[in-house]
Every structure is written in structure tokens, then in C-alpha cells.
Amino acid sequence: MFDKNALQQLNQLKSKIIESKDQGEGEVRGSQRRFGFVRLDDGRDVFLAPDDMQRVFPGDRVKITVITDDKGKFKAELEKLLESPLDCFTGRYVVRGQGHFIEPDLPRFNKLLFIPPSQRKKCSEGDFLYCQVAQHPFKDGKSQVKVLENIGSPDTVGIEGKYIQRKFKLPRDWPKDCSIGDDIRADTRKDLLDIPFVTIDAAETRDIDDALWAQANDNGWALHIAVADPGAFITPGSPLDIAARQRANTVYLPGFTQTMLPNPVSQGSCSLMANEERAAIVCSVQVSADGEISDIQFSEARVRSRAKLTYNDVHAHLHGEMDLNQDCLKDLYAASLALRKYRSEHQIIMPEQPDFHFQLNEQRKIESITKVERNDAHRLVEECMLAANRSAAIWLADSPAVYICHAGLREDRYDNIRAVINKEIPSLAGCDLSALPGYKALIKASDSNESTLPLRSIFARMLQPGDISLTPKPHFGLGLERYTTFTSPLRKYSDLLVQRSIRAKLDKENPSLPSDTELAVLQETIRNGRQASKQMEQWLQYQYLAGNTSDTVYDARIAHVNGGGFTVELLDTGISGFVEARTIPEKLSFDADALRLFNDKSSFQLDQLVKVKTSELDDFQRKLMFLLVP
Template sequence: MTYIVNRYRCDIGRLRHTFPLPCTPFSRPEHRYHRSMLDKNALQQLSQLKTQIIDSKDQGDGEVRGSQRRFGFVRLDDGRDVFLAPDDMQRVFPGDRVRINVLTDDKGKFKAELEKLLESPLDCFTGRYVVRGQGHFVEPDLPRFNKLLFIPPSQRKKCSEGDFLYCQVAQHPFKDGKSQVKVLENIGSPDTAGIEGKYTQRKFKLPRDWPKDCSIGSDLRADSRKDLRDIPFVTIDSAETRDIDDALWAQANDNGWELHIAVADPGAFIRPGSALDRAAQQRANTVYLPGFTQTMLPNPISQGSCSLVADEDRCAIVCTLQVSTEGEISDIQFSEALIRSKAKLSYSDVHAHLHNEMELDQACLKDLHAASVALKKYRSEHHIIMPEQPDFYFQLNEQRKIESITKIERNDAHRLVEECMLAANRSAAIWLADAPALFVCHAGLREDRYDNVRTVISKEIPSAADCDIATLAGYKTLIKACENSESSLPLRSIFARMLQPGDISIQAKPHFGLGLKRYTTFTSPLRKYSDLLVQRCIRAKLNDEKPILPNEDELNTLLEAIRNGRQASKQMEQWLQYQYLARNTSDTVYDARIAHVNGGGFTVELLDTGISGFVEARTIPEKLIFDADTLRLYNDKQSFQLDQLLKVKTSELDDFQRKLMFLLVD
């Protein structure tokens, strides 16, 4: 006979010899075992036995990870991944923190037994209303979350199947596997015009409202500004741009060119810590969603009083440089100024002017172009130039769906503006090097890929075998060797997939991607809060003051908001792109390029539209081997490599789940 002690069975025969008082099983219902029948010594020994039983078990805390199927895993804090069976997976959500008992099955593999729910971060989420027979559910729009959550009758609020919802978890399923949610908002039906933008805004919790007092006062720096209104600045942007951040002017001299980059100065009106400043900090960036823009600053400011519109006096931070005929920068100066742009020019018109296809009145364009060519030449010789990527323009219809997609190749006007912005930002990082400031940094290759990189170097570019890829100088040597290599492999594309993400820091650290010892950005203060902060650092140095920099928590929050906005933009673009593609038949053949490769297959990007989807390795007849060094899938008959061109057609498409699978076309 046994007693249950905290869910673990203890043999009474063994316990008899440990207790000084008689302890026999009771055969009658009125007899009960309780603490008062045992003395302190017996209780202590029982407690010790309980502790020994618990300690003998392999327990651990970790996070639940979902999968494409019904089962899941628990990633323990010690790094182990433990299998979670489908029945147990029904009791938890991906992202939950749980305590588990780690068991071993007949094959020696780890299996999780749920012990305790420690934390469940899932609260509010978006999803799609689904009806299955008599049951009403929401299909959560969450990564690796593939189960439906029950909506009780009292919470259905006249929703219809397919409606997009904003919900809250009302009952966690840990106890009995049954969950419930309540509907907080019916965002709209699939045929509502612009529903994708409304849904994306709600899903990513993008701020929708401004503080009551968003007005800006007079220029706080009016008395100290230089009057540069006689300089004939011009702006070069897309024809539809209204939030104009920068204006340019250049003039040839004996040493090359004097280059002026004027940048809008919203910080002259926005006090640190004010309601408007806090709102801008929360938004972090302007988020460009197709057909809808989530601005960092209110439109009357970003498109009006602070935008460098033509023929209006505007406050600016002006960076003045001397650019040599070889493209080297010297004599860096910054000033708070008052400017007046003389013209708003478009990329297409400036490009046509530079190629004598049309005539513009702005004489400075010739010198701006010449200076930008010299700047780029210097960068190509001493730093790193990133490969150019085309842009894609979405033409939307009345329902705010994509009507057409136009591929836009970068032209000489884009390159002119890019070089001027890079020159200003590089110069700001140099000028601020000895002052408290905010810097943009990039740490180069991931440490866990060093062995892969060295393997490729030894086989494909042995001339770079001695370079230290962990240092900026070594990485620059590696990239130069790639550019001069005769290898058939796309070396730069391979190494680009092994890079760490960029970062923002209050320390001046190298930017490996650009090949610079230090870098920052201040040229988009109407759209990026970090640029607004850097402008404040510039102003503080000009006035011999100490800037207010974000602490570590504030910096992490800012970075998270930036990532959140980028993800929102990417997901909405994918949603609309997949709707657009769904209008074609499944037999439509597309020209594509391999953009990424892993052991399960490869991502391809359609050349004409930029739409990305996945080709699973298992859909290719003969088994493929993955080479983690060169990011290649291959067998005896075929090989799939980054940048390789091929033809594909769709096999599976779900625009809401943003799932697009392709098949190869022979």
C-alpha cells in the first residue's frame, strides 16, 4: 500500500523503519494519516525524503517553442531542447515559461513532462475569426502558433467568419487544455478598404494618437543662427516626398569642392522631455506602410514648419566640408543656420539633367555630381561600398490593394544624394569623436561563423588567409579580396549572410559594413529619433554643453521600437504582395534569384516584383546536401547557390499567414 506525498509515491514498508512511532496503513475510512501523528524527527525525515525524491529528478525551467506541427519543444535555460508532445503542447502557448521534468524515452531522447507554469507573456493579440462546426474560434496571428482559441458565445459580438480581431486571453489552458479569449475589437472584414493597414497598426501596437499639446513654439536658437539664405540650396527627393530632411549645395574651388549639407532642425522647437518629444521617442521612426504612413512627428511639423520646402525660411543644422579632387574630406564645420531652399527637384529630373536629357536651372548640380563621384571613388579605395539593391514601387487601387509593382533601379541622382548624406554622417562621427554622442555601429561577422568564413577563405581566396577577420582592417582586406577574386562563388553574398545586425551605441565603435572606424547619422531627424538625438549632441558641442543621452534601458527600448516598426512594414508589404500574386494562376512561371539558403531549402526573390518565397529541399527529387560554409545545397546532379537565377511557380500561398511556397520549374 502507498501514500501520495506531493505527487511522488513512497513505499510505506520502507518508511516504517524511519518513524519512531508506529505507522501502519489504515484500513477503515475514518482513519486518516496526518502530521499530528508524527513527532518532529519523523516529519524532518519525511521532508528530507521528499527533497531527495525531487532532487533525484531532472528538472529545468525554460521557454516553450512552437513548431509547424502540433508538437513543440521547451528550450531550457541550460541550452537543451526537450520535446513536448502534442497533448502537452495543448496546455501551453509558445513563449510561456514552464518548469518541466525531463524524461528519457526508449530511444534515449529527451521528453518533457509539464510540472508548473511560471509565466505566460501572451495577453493581447490579433487574429482571424474562424468557425468550425458549432465552435467559434480565433486563429492567432503569432509566430509558430498553430492552434485555435475558443471564443465563448458572450464574446462573439456579432463577428463574422474571416473578420480580423483584437483579442485578450481570458483563460490559460495549463490546467485542462482549454483556453478562452475575449474579443476587444473587431478591426474589420477582409473586404474593408485599407484593412491591412488598420490591422497592422493594431497588431504591432503602433501609436495612433498624439498628445493633446503637440504644438511647437518659436525657434529656441534664433539668436545664434548664421544667416545662409543667400546660398542657393536645392532639395532632391521623390516627387511625392513632403517631409524633406536635407538640402544640398556645392561649389568648385582650387582644392576640389566646398560642400554644404543642410539638415532640418526640429530639435530647435522640441524640448527634451516634452510631451511631443516623448511621443516621438515612443514611435522611434517613421514607419512607411503601403498606402499609410505612421509618422514620427505630426504632419504639420514634419511636412510643414520643419520641412525644408522651397522658398521658405527654415532652421537647419549645416555641415560644411572641403572635398578634395580625390574625394577626401577635410575642414569639417557645423553650424546652426537659417536657410532658404531655392528648388524642390526630383530624382528622375536630376538624373535626366546629368545625362543632358533635360535642362535644369540650378548651376550647383554639376558641382554636386562631381563632388559625389569623387567621394564615392575615395570610399571604394579606402572603405567599403555596399552592393546596390533596386526599390519596388506599389501602385494601390481604391481598396488599397496593389494594382501594379514597378521596379525602380537606382540612378545617378540617388547616388549623388547618398554620397552627400554619407559624407555628412561620416563627418559628424569624426567631429563628435571626442564628445558624448550616439553612434551607429556594426560589429562585422558573427563569431559563430568564423570557422565557416576561414574555410571559404582557405579554399577560394588564399591571398587573404592571414587577415584577422575579427578586426576592421582584416574585414576590409577580406572584402577587397572578394572583389578581386576569380572564384565562381558569390563570396560577398555568402559573407553578407554571416554578418551581425547593426546597433546604436553611446560609444564610438567601428562600422564594419561601411569599413569605417566610427559612424553616426543625423540627416533624417524628421523621421528617425536617433538622428534627432545626434543633432542634440551636435548642438551641445557647438554650445559647450553636455547632451542628455539615453541610458541603456532607454536605448534598448528605442531599438526595440525601431525593429517593431520595420517588422510591421515588412509584414504588411508581404500581405499585399501575396494578395497581388494570388491573382495569377498556379501555372504562372516567374524569373527568380536565390536570396538565402539553409538546410531546409532556399528563399527566392522574384526579379520583377521583389516578392520572396521559399522552395523546400524535399520538393526536389534527389536528396540535397547542405554546405554551411558556402551556403549551398547540392547533389551529384544539381547545385543551388546564392544569387543563382532560376524559374519557379507557386505551390502554396496564404496571404494572411504570409506563407508563400514555390516549386522549381525545369
């Protein structure tokens, strides 16, 4: 038996041993294989062996002891589970022998979780489930889940939409009281009913946000953009306002649209339908012959659209292929050309990308994909919307509002960018990449440069994502000192907020705006909706591609390059997949500056055209691998 002094000495020795260990806390990161890593708070990535990886989930926060092996590599020994954020998730029901599991639909999560007999609830292999973690595996490597909902089988009509809605937790129901009140500004609205506005949209569009009218004058054109005014009917903090904020955006899923506002509002009482009197916020500007904007005015008005026109019909009208009997179209087109010319000279025009239209069958699967190129009618509307939004940012000045910003190039890629500049555009070697003038000079030089490299595409892969802010900041992508949007209030909650700021300035009041924290939540909700739309599109696209034989050859364009290979986009359908560098016989080197893979015989560069065929396709996991066809 130890005496008191001996016990004290042992405890001190134990404490010294613990203190001498290299310990740390961090987040578990998964991989494509059974092992993983722990990203420590000090920045180190520590290897986590397969047996230990079975005891944790990607995203878990753990305490580890860092062991250094004979080769000087770090290896983690798990000490304690600090936090496990994984709770509810979706996945696919699988059977392995006598065992029943769920295959979680989570990034870099490649383990099956056990479903005990009491939770199987007549589920069949292949069913899509919504589950909750019932037992974490940290103690013994064994996990269990509770089945909350059987979403449906692969044969269920529209299962992809139901699944994506559940996976991304998109709101499915409206609160009981989603009615709208009366127009709070009815008595003070400006009467613009005599102006023959028109709307230009896709034929199937029902939630019509904007109507246009222009007329030539001695100084260029008077341009009016009328925008639907749902904020005049929706009280801040009301059940409908809260529901709209929680949704943040209208999410367009193939064959299914989750609207930000109920259809009776977005497609009915607030939509700028033809021949119906509607409440609107109208932006009125003077466009000079050179495309410069002046005399910016905003008003709350009553308007009436004279016609619902389609992009294709307006394009045909502009080129003399049909007559729409709308006099304002000639002036709208002329004003839009001047606006675009001004932007090309003083700001930045983003490269155009085609859209792809999905024709769905009765099972809500893709039957055909049609490539839709942008035409002059699309550009006309785009210029008018940009003019209105640019004008709003200028008119609001430093008033409280929500602004759209874009910070330009990623700072961690500055060295790569400067290496390209020094070689391809040496005249800009000293430009300030963090300042808007420097970025504008870089993009304009890229467009006019005769380099063999696709400079604009290279720099586009090194951009930061856009953001929303309560203070005006530059929008590098458009080449503007400040920017905001208010022209889609039926579909975007941030636009509804900007409209409230416009109304508040008209009334000389302060608007009620979200806090920075609430704005961050709104931004995350927007990203979540975009990801939901992207994943469902991929799921349906890969199902569609699976109908072809593995020997089918596709024309494609290289859309992104990294050290492991390159992403290609099929020209006819827009479907994206990956070509692994290791599938190309000769070893390739990666140029991180020019985003290029190359060897003595071959080179693979952004925007390069190639031919490919499928090698591996899993529509549920959204995994599509291509092989290069010589």
C-alpha cells in the first residue's frame, strides 16, 4: 500500500507524462478510403488509421495524442470525443448478408451505419431514408441509427425531388396565416397606368417581377423599370415575412419549385401580369447615347403591363422576323445596346454561359436536354435589370440597406496569378490585385491579350464567392464600386429587404434590417438552396446519361483542372464529370499557375475541347468518371 507522499509523487509523474505528450484538438476529416485525418487547431493534418476512423464521424471534434513514426509522419491516437454535430441525415437502405444498414449521403462519409431490427419498419433495400444517430461509435466502433422516415423507393414518382427536399431540410409547409394585407401605400402611389409597360420572360414564367418601357428623347432614352412590390402587402415580422426569410430564395428543382412566397402571392396578386393593375416600385433613369445613367428617381406607383412577351418572340421581333406591335421594344433595345457598350468600356461584362432545359417524362426523369443559347432579348432584359440595380446602389448612397459584393481574387492564389501576369501580361506586373482598378485592368488585358493561355478562364477559377453585406463594398465581378439588387422581390428575400430600404428613404425613415448574424444565416440558406438544386440536377443528369452505352463518345470542354485530373462539361447537355490523371498513360505534371496538366506528348488546359466516354457512374452518389478518348 502506498503512503500519502508516494501517491502524490505518482500523480505528479502522471501529470508530467501527460504534459510531455503532443496533444491537440481538431476536426475529423474523411477521405475517399477507409482512413481519415484530424485537422488540428494549430493547422496540422494528422493521419487517422482505419480502425480509429471507424470510431468517429467526419465533422466530429476530438482530442488526440500525436505520435510521430519512424518516417517523421504524424499519426493520431484518439483520446476523447468532444463534440459530434451529426444528428439527422438522409441515405440509402442497403443489406449486406444478414446486416441491415443505411449508406449515409454525406460528403467523404464511406461507412455503413447499422439499423437494428426494431427500426427497419418494412423498409426494402434501395429505399431512401431519413435517419437519426442513436448510438455514436466512439466507445466500441459500433453505431446505430433510428429511422425517422421512409422517403420512398427508387420507383416512386418524383422521388428525387422528395429526397432532396428532405436532405436539405427545405421547408415543405406554409404557416396557417399566410395571407397578405392591403396595400399600405395605396393612397400615395404615383399613377403610371398610362405608360405601356411590357414584360419579357420565359413562356412558362408566372411569378413576373419586372416590366419595362423606354422612349427616345433628345438626350438618349428615358428608361423605366417597374418592379413588383410585395413588401407593400407583407408586414415585417408577420408569419408570411418570417416564412419568406426562412426560405430566403425561390429554389428551382427540376419538375418542382419551392417558392419563397405562396403561389397566390408570387404568381397572383403581386405578379405583374398583363392587363392587371399592380403595385410597383419604379426606377426611372436617363440613358445617354453613350450608355451613361443619370437622373435616377424612385417612386411607388400603380402600373399595368400591356403584354407578356417571351424572349424568343422579342428576339424575332428585333430582327424583323415577326411584329409584336409594341413600339417601346425598339427604344428598349437601343437603350440596352448603349448600356452594354458603356459597361464594356468602363466596367466588366461576364462571359455568357448557355442554359440547359430539361424535358421531364411522367416519372419526372429527364427525357431530353435542350441547349438554350442567350439571345438579344435576354441581353436587353439583363441590361435593364443591371441598370436598375446599379441605380439603386447609387441612389441609396450610404443609406442602411443590403448590398451585394464580390471581393475579387482569392488572396491565397495571388502568387499563382502574379506568376501568370509576369509571363503573359508583364505591363501589369505591379498592379494591385486587391483593388478594383487593378482587377478591372487585369480582366480587360486578359480579354485583349493574344496569349495562348485562356487567361480569363484561369482567373475565373481563382475568384472568391460573392457575398451580401450591410455596408456598400465593391463588386469586382461586375467592375462596380457598389452594387445591390431589388428586381426579384418575389424570389429573393434580400431584394425584398432592399425594397424596404428604398421605401424608407422615400419616407425619410430608417429601415428594419437584419443583424450581421441574421444576414449570415440568410446567406447560408441561399447557399443551401443552390446546393439542393445542383445536386438534384446532377442526380437526374446522371440517370439520363446512364441510358447510353459505355462506348458512347461525347464532345466536351475542360472546365477545371487540378493535380488529380480535370473536370469536363459535355457540350450538348452541360453534364459535368471528372477525368482522373492516372487514367492517362503517360504521367502528367501540374502547373498550378496556368491550371494545366502536361507531359512531353500531351497538354490539358482550361477550355480545351476533348472527347470522352463514361467509365464509372453512380447517380445517387453523384459520381461520374470519364475516360479520355484519343
